[in-house]
Amino acid sequence: MTALLALLALGAISWVLRITFITLVPADRLPARLRDGLEYLAPAVLSSIIAVELMRLVHDAEPLDLTILLAGAATIGWIARRTRNISLACGLGVAVVLILDYAPL
Amino acid sequence: MRTLVDSRPSELALRDTASVALGLGAFGVTLGVTMSALGIGALPGLIGAAAVYGGSAQLTAVTLIHAGAAFLAVVVSAAIVNARMLLYGASLSPRFSDQPTWFRWLAPQFIIDQTYLLSGARSELVGRAFRRYWGSLGAFILVVWCGSIAVGMLAGPALPDLPHLTFVGTAMFLGLLAPRLTSRPAVTAALTGGLVAAVVALVRPELGILCGAMSGVIAGSAARR
Numbered sequence: 600m601t602a603l604l605a606l607l608a609l610g611a612i613s614w615v616l617r618i619t620f621i622t623l624v625p626a627d628r629l630p631a632r633l634r635d636g637l638e639y640l641a642p643a644v645l646s647s648i649i650a651v652e653l654m655r656l657v658h659d660a661e662p663l664d665l666t667i668l669l670a671g672a673a674t675i676g677w678i679a680r681r682t683r684n685i686s687l688a689c690g691l692g693v694a695v696v697l698i699l700d701y702a703p704l
Numbered sequence: 705m706r707t708l709v710d711s712r713p714s715e716l717a718l719r720d721t722a723s724v725a726l727g728l729g730a731f732g733v734t735l736g737v738t739m740s741a742l743g744i745g746a747l748p749g750l751i752g753a754a755a756v757y758g759g760s761a762q763l764t765a766v767t768l769i770h771a772g773a774a775f776l777a778v779v780v781s782a783a784i785v786n787a788r789m790l791l792y793g794a795s796l797s798p799r800f801s802d803q804p805t806w807f808r809w810l811a812p813q814f815i816i817d818q819t820y821l822l823s824g825a826r827s828e829l830v831g832r833a834f835r836r837y838w839g840s841l842g843a844f845i846l847v848v849w850c851g852s853i854a855v856g857m858l859a860g861p862a863l864p865d866l867p868h869l870t871f872v873g874t875a876m877f878l879g880l881l882a883p884r885l886t887s888r889p890a891v892t893a894a895l896t897g898g899l900v901a902a903v904v905a906l907v908r909p910e911l912g913i914l915c916g917a918m919s920g921v922i923a924g925s926a927a928r929r
Binding site for chain 1: 722726727730752755757762765775783786787788790791792793794795796800801824866868872876878880883885892893894900901902905906912915919920921923925
Protein backbone atom coordinates (compact mmCIF):
# COMPACT_ATOMS: atom_id res chain seq x y z
CA MET A 600 0.00 0.00 0.00
CA THR A 601 2.87 2.35 0.88
CA ALA A 602 4.52 1.57 -2.44
CA LEU A 603 1.35 2.34 -4.38
CA LEU A 604 0.76 5.62 -2.53
CA ALA A 605 4.38 6.69 -2.98
CA LEU A 606 4.29 5.93 -6.71
CA LEU A 607 0.96 7.76 -7.12
CA ALA A 608 2.34 10.79 -5.26
CA LEU A 609 5.46 10.66 -7.42
CA GLY A 610 3.25 10.43 -10.52
CA ALA A 611 1.30 13.52 -9.44
CA ILE A 612 4.49 15.52 -8.83
CA SER A 613 5.94 14.35 -12.14
CA TRP A 614 2.77 15.51 -13.93
CA VAL A 615 3.08 18.95 -12.33
CA LEU A 616 6.73 19.08 -13.46
CA ARG A 617 5.61 18.18 -16.98
CA ILE A 618 2.86 20.79 -17.28
CA THR A 619 4.65 23.63 -15.45
CA PHE A 620 6.19 25.33 -18.48
CA ILE A 621 3.46 24.24 -20.88
CA THR A 622 0.25 25.04 -19.03
CA LEU A 623 0.98 26.87 -15.77
CA VAL A 624 3.82 29.24 -16.73
CA PRO A 625 4.22 29.15 -20.54
CA ALA A 626 7.89 29.11 -21.47
CA ASP A 627 7.60 32.31 -23.53
CA ARG A 628 7.70 34.13 -20.19
CA LEU A 629 11.12 32.67 -19.46
CA PRO A 630 14.22 34.83 -20.09
CA ALA A 631 15.25 34.76 -23.76
CA ARG A 632 18.76 33.51 -22.92
CA LEU A 633 17.33 30.51 -21.10
CA ARG A 634 14.92 29.73 -23.97
CA ASP A 635 17.76 29.97 -26.51
CA GLY A 636 19.89 27.63 -24.41
CA LEU A 637 17.22 24.93 -24.58
CA GLU A 638 18.35 24.35 -28.18
CA TYR A 639 21.20 22.33 -26.62
CA LEU A 640 19.07 20.47 -24.12
CA ALA A 641 18.89 17.27 -26.21
CA PRO A 642 22.65 16.63 -26.52
CA ALA A 643 23.22 17.75 -22.94
CA VAL A 644 20.58 15.49 -21.42
CA LEU A 645 21.40 12.52 -23.65
CA SER A 646 25.08 12.56 -22.77
CA SER A 647 24.13 12.99 -19.10
CA ILE A 648 21.91 9.90 -19.20
CA ILE A 649 24.60 7.91 -21.02
CA ALA A 650 27.28 9.02 -18.56
CA VAL A 651 25.20 8.11 -15.50
CA GLU A 652 24.26 4.72 -16.98
CA LEU A 653 27.84 3.92 -17.97
CA MET A 654 29.09 4.96 -14.53
CA ARG A 655 26.63 2.55 -12.96
CA LEU A 656 27.58 -0.29 -15.31
CA VAL A 657 31.36 0.13 -14.98
CA HIS A 658 31.29 0.70 -11.20
CA ASP A 659 32.21 -2.84 -10.20
CA ALA A 660 33.15 -4.16 -13.63
CA GLU A 661 36.14 -6.41 -14.22
CA PRO A 662 38.83 -4.87 -16.49
CA LEU A 663 37.75 -7.00 -19.47
CA ASP A 664 34.06 -6.14 -19.01
CA LEU A 665 35.00 -2.49 -18.63
CA THR A 666 36.94 -2.59 -21.90
CA ILE A 667 34.06 -4.29 -23.73
CA LEU A 668 31.52 -1.79 -22.37
CA LEU A 669 33.54 1.28 -23.30
CA ALA A 670 34.65 -0.09 -26.66
CA GLY A 671 31.07 -1.15 -27.37
CA ALA A 672 29.72 2.29 -26.47
CA ALA A 673 32.32 4.02 -28.66
CA THR A 674 31.59 1.70 -31.60
CA ILE A 675 27.83 2.14 -31.27
CA GLY A 676 28.25 5.92 -31.12
CA TRP A 677 30.43 5.91 -34.22
CA ILE A 678 28.06 3.67 -36.20
CA ALA A 679 25.01 5.66 -35.08
CA ARG A 680 26.73 8.83 -36.24
CA ARG A 681 27.34 7.30 -39.65
CA THR A 682 23.99 5.56 -40.13
CA ARG A 683 21.54 7.63 -37.98
CA ASN A 684 19.82 4.32 -37.28
CA ILE A 685 18.54 4.00 -33.69
CA SER A 686 17.33 0.42 -34.18
CA LEU A 687 20.81 -0.61 -35.32
CA ALA A 688 22.29 1.03 -32.23
CA CYS A 689 19.88 -0.95 -30.03
CA GLY A 690 20.71 -4.17 -31.88
CA LEU A 691 24.42 -3.59 -31.35
CA GLY A 692 23.64 -2.94 -27.69
CA VAL A 693 22.02 -6.39 -27.51
CA ALA A 694 25.16 -7.90 -29.07
CA VAL A 695 27.36 -6.24 -26.42
CA VAL A 696 25.08 -7.54 -23.65
CA LEU A 697 25.24 -11.08 -25.05
CA ILE A 698 29.04 -10.89 -25.24
CA LEU A 699 29.26 -9.61 -21.66
CA ASP A 700 26.76 -12.02 -20.15
CA TYR A 701 27.17 -15.19 -22.24
CA ALA A 702 30.49 -15.28 -24.08
CA PRO A 703 33.05 -17.54 -22.34
CA LEU A 704 35.55 -14.77 -21.64
CA MET B 705 -12.92 7.82 -44.51
CA ARG B 706 -9.33 8.08 -43.37
CA THR B 707 -7.16 10.41 -45.40
CA LEU B 708 -3.40 10.32 -45.83
CA VAL B 709 -3.11 13.52 -43.77
CA ASP B 710 -5.03 11.88 -40.92
CA SER B 711 -3.07 8.65 -40.86
CA ARG B 712 0.46 9.87 -41.48
CA PRO B 713 1.22 11.27 -38.00
CA SER B 714 0.16 8.00 -36.38
CA GLU B 715 2.27 6.02 -38.82
CA LEU B 716 5.25 8.23 -38.09
CA ALA B 717 4.64 7.70 -34.38
CA LEU B 718 4.51 3.93 -34.87
CA ARG B 719 7.73 4.00 -36.86
CA ASP B 720 9.45 6.17 -34.24
CA THR B 721 8.24 3.89 -31.44
CA ALA B 722 9.60 0.85 -33.27
CA SER B 723 13.02 2.50 -33.52
CA VAL B 724 13.34 2.76 -29.71
CA ALA B 725 11.27 -0.26 -28.66
CA LEU B 726 14.25 -2.54 -28.08
CA GLY B 727 16.10 -0.10 -25.83
CA LEU B 728 12.94 0.92 -24.00
CA GLY B 729 11.82 -2.69 -23.61
CA ALA B 730 15.18 -3.80 -22.20
CA PHE B 731 14.99 -1.13 -19.51
CA GLY B 732 11.35 -1.95 -18.78
CA VAL B 733 12.10 -5.67 -18.36
CA THR B 734 15.03 -4.84 -16.06
CA LEU B 735 12.80 -2.56 -13.98
CA GLY B 736 10.09 -5.23 -13.81
CA VAL B 737 12.55 -7.91 -12.72
CA THR B 738 14.00 -5.53 -10.10
CA MET B 739 10.55 -4.64 -8.72
CA SER B 740 9.61 -8.30 -8.57
CA ALA B 741 12.85 -9.11 -6.71
CA LEU B 742 12.24 -6.23 -4.29
CA GLY B 743 8.75 -7.52 -3.48
CA ILE B 744 6.83 -4.69 -5.15
CA GLY B 745 3.46 -6.09 -6.24
CA ALA B 746 2.26 -6.17 -9.84
CA LEU B 747 -0.53 -3.63 -9.16
CA PRO B 748 1.63 -0.84 -7.68
CA GLY B 749 4.35 -1.67 -10.19
CA LEU B 750 2.15 -1.28 -13.26
CA ILE B 751 0.00 1.60 -11.98
CA GLY B 752 3.22 3.32 -10.96
CA ALA B 753 4.69 2.72 -14.42
CA ALA B 754 1.83 4.62 -16.07
CA ALA B 755 1.59 7.31 -13.38
CA VAL B 756 5.30 8.07 -13.00
CA TYR B 757 6.13 7.23 -16.63
CA GLY B 758 9.85 7.48 -15.97
CA GLY B 759 12.04 4.45 -15.41
CA SER B 760 14.90 6.04 -13.49
CA ALA B 761 12.54 7.81 -11.08
CA GLN B 762 10.49 4.67 -10.49
CA LEU B 763 13.64 2.60 -9.96
CA THR B 764 14.86 5.16 -7.41
CA ALA B 765 11.49 5.09 -5.64
CA VAL B 766 11.16 1.30 -5.39
CA THR B 767 14.79 0.91 -4.29
CA LEU B 768 14.25 3.45 -1.49
CA ILE B 769 10.92 1.86 -0.50
CA HIS B 770 12.66 -1.50 -0.25
CA ALA B 771 15.43 0.08 1.85
CA GLY B 772 12.78 1.34 4.28
CA ALA B 773 13.16 5.06 3.52
CA ALA B 774 10.49 7.47 4.76
CA PHE B 775 7.56 8.25 2.44
CA LEU B 776 8.65 11.87 1.91
CA ALA B 777 12.26 10.89 1.23
CA VAL B 778 11.11 8.37 -1.39
CA VAL B 779 8.88 10.85 -3.21
CA VAL B 780 11.30 13.80 -3.10
CA SER B 781 14.37 11.80 -4.14
CA ALA B 782 12.55 10.20 -7.07
CA ALA B 783 10.95 13.53 -8.08
CA ILE B 784 14.44 15.05 -8.34
CA VAL B 785 15.31 12.34 -10.88
CA ASN B 786 12.26 13.37 -12.92
CA ALA B 787 13.00 17.11 -12.57
CA ARG B 788 14.42 17.18 -16.09
CA MET B 789 10.78 17.01 -17.24
CA LEU B 790 10.65 20.71 -16.33
CA LEU B 791 13.31 21.37 -18.97
CA TYR B 792 11.56 19.13 -21.51
CA GLY B 793 8.30 21.00 -20.88
CA ALA B 794 10.01 24.35 -21.39
CA SER B 795 11.59 23.13 -24.62
CA LEU B 796 8.32 21.65 -25.94
CA SER B 797 6.16 24.58 -24.86
CA PRO B 798 6.02 26.32 -28.28
CA ARG B 799 4.60 23.15 -29.86
CA PHE B 800 1.81 23.00 -27.29
CA SER B 801 0.99 26.72 -27.32
CA ASP B 802 -1.56 26.55 -30.17
CA GLN B 803 -3.20 23.35 -28.89
CA PRO B 804 -6.60 23.10 -27.13
CA THR B 805 -6.68 23.55 -23.37
CA TRP B 806 -7.48 19.89 -22.66
CA PHE B 807 -4.45 18.84 -24.65
CA ARG B 808 -2.14 21.23 -22.80
CA TRP B 809 -3.32 19.81 -19.46
CA LEU B 810 -3.34 16.09 -20.30
CA ALA B 811 -0.88 15.42 -23.11
CA PRO B 812 2.28 16.54 -21.22
CA GLN B 813 1.86 13.32 -19.19
CA PHE B 814 3.46 11.64 -22.21
CA ILE B 815 6.67 13.65 -21.85
CA ILE B 816 9.60 11.30 -21.32
CA ASP B 817 13.11 11.15 -22.74
CA GLN B 818 12.04 9.25 -25.86
CA THR B 819 8.93 11.30 -26.74
CA TYR B 820 10.83 14.56 -26.22
CA LEU B 821 13.74 13.47 -28.40
CA LEU B 822 11.74 11.75 -31.14
CA SER B 823 9.23 14.59 -31.48
CA GLY B 824 12.13 17.02 -31.83
CA ALA B 825 12.92 15.38 -35.16
CA ARG B 826 9.31 15.91 -36.35
CA SER B 827 9.26 19.69 -36.23
CA GLU B 828 7.19 19.83 -39.44
CA LEU B 829 4.16 18.55 -37.54
CA VAL B 830 2.01 21.37 -36.17
CA GLY B 831 -1.58 21.84 -35.02
CA ARG B 832 -3.79 18.81 -35.44
CA ALA B 833 -1.02 16.75 -37.03
CA PHE B 834 1.21 17.29 -33.99
CA ARG B 835 -1.68 16.41 -31.70
CA ARG B 836 -2.23 13.12 -33.50
CA TYR B 837 1.47 12.34 -33.63
CA TRP B 838 2.07 13.16 -29.96
CA GLY B 839 -0.97 11.22 -28.75
CA SER B 840 -0.04 8.18 -30.83
CA LEU B 841 3.64 8.31 -29.88
CA GLY B 842 2.83 8.63 -26.17
CA ALA B 843 0.30 5.80 -26.31
CA PHE B 844 2.52 3.43 -28.32
CA ILE B 845 5.51 4.02 -26.07
CA LEU B 846 3.33 3.63 -22.97
CA VAL B 847 2.21 0.22 -24.25
CA VAL B 848 5.82 -0.88 -24.88
CA TRP B 849 6.89 0.49 -21.49
CA CYS B 850 4.12 -1.06 -19.40
CA GLY B 851 4.21 -4.29 -21.42
CA SER B 852 7.93 -4.77 -20.88
CA ILE B 853 7.61 -4.03 -17.16
CA ALA B 854 4.79 -6.59 -16.94
CA VAL B 855 6.97 -9.17 -18.69
CA GLY B 856 9.79 -8.44 -16.26
CA MET B 857 7.51 -8.67 -13.21
CA LEU B 858 5.59 -11.76 -14.25
CA ALA B 859 8.28 -13.77 -16.03
CA GLY B 860 11.28 -12.45 -14.09
CA PRO B 861 12.28 -15.73 -12.42
CA ALA B 862 12.08 -17.60 -15.73
CA LEU B 863 14.16 -15.08 -17.67
CA PRO B 864 17.89 -15.68 -18.21
CA ASP B 865 20.25 -13.70 -16.00
CA LEU B 866 21.37 -10.63 -17.98
CA PRO B 867 22.99 -8.19 -15.55
CA HIS B 868 24.08 -5.83 -18.32
CA LEU B 869 20.67 -5.66 -20.05
CA THR B 870 20.27 -1.93 -19.35
CA PHE B 871 23.16 -1.33 -21.73
CA VAL B 872 20.64 -1.79 -24.58
CA GLY B 873 18.94 1.37 -23.28
CA THR B 874 22.31 3.13 -23.17
CA ALA B 875 22.86 2.07 -26.79
CA MET B 876 19.47 3.56 -27.69
CA PHE B 877 20.49 6.90 -26.14
CA LEU B 878 23.82 6.72 -28.00
CA GLY B 879 21.83 6.21 -31.19
CA LEU B 880 19.77 9.30 -30.40
CA LEU B 881 22.80 11.40 -29.40
CA ALA B 882 25.38 10.73 -32.10
CA PRO B 883 23.49 12.27 -35.05
CA ARG B 884 22.91 15.45 -33.01
CA LEU B 885 26.60 16.23 -32.60
CA THR B 886 26.72 18.40 -35.70
CA SER B 887 27.94 21.72 -34.31
CA ARG B 888 30.53 22.98 -31.85
CA PRO B 889 27.92 24.15 -29.30
CA ALA B 890 26.14 20.79 -29.46
CA VAL B 891 29.42 18.90 -28.91
CA THR B 892 30.32 21.27 -26.06
CA ALA B 893 26.90 20.74 -24.48
CA ALA B 894 27.28 16.96 -24.73
CA LEU B 895 30.84 16.83 -23.37
CA THR B 896 30.06 19.17 -20.49
CA GLY B 897 26.78 17.48 -19.67
CA GLY B 898 28.31 14.01 -19.66
CA LEU B 899 31.30 15.03 -17.56
CA VAL B 900 29.26 16.92 -14.97
CA ALA B 901 26.66 14.15 -14.78
CA ALA B 902 29.34 11.50 -14.22
CA VAL B 903 31.05 13.49 -11.46
CA VAL B 904 27.80 14.46 -9.70
CA ALA B 905 26.46 10.90 -9.95
CA LEU B 906 29.46 9.69 -7.96
CA VAL B 907 28.24 11.74 -5.01
CA ARG B 908 24.47 12.05 -5.53
CA PRO B 909 23.21 9.65 -8.24
CA GLU B 910 19.71 11.16 -8.32
CA LEU B 911 21.12 14.60 -9.23
CA GLY B 912 23.49 13.45 -11.98
CA ILE B 913 21.23 13.80 -15.02
CA LEU B 914 19.64 17.10 -13.93
CA CYS B 915 22.98 18.76 -13.13
CA GLY B 916 24.54 17.41 -16.32
CA ALA B 917 21.65 18.64 -18.46
CA MET B 918 21.70 22.13 -16.96
CA SER B 919 25.49 22.43 -17.21
CA GLY B 920 25.41 21.23 -20.81
CA VAL B 921 22.75 23.78 -21.77
CA ILE B 922 24.80 26.60 -20.22
CA ALA B 923 28.04 25.39 -21.87
CA GLY B 924 26.33 24.98 -25.26
CA SER B 925 24.93 28.51 -25.06
CA ALA B 926 28.34 29.90 -24.10
CA ALA B 927 30.03 28.10 -27.00
CA ARG B 928 27.59 29.64 -29.48
CA ARG B 929 28.67 33.20 -28.64
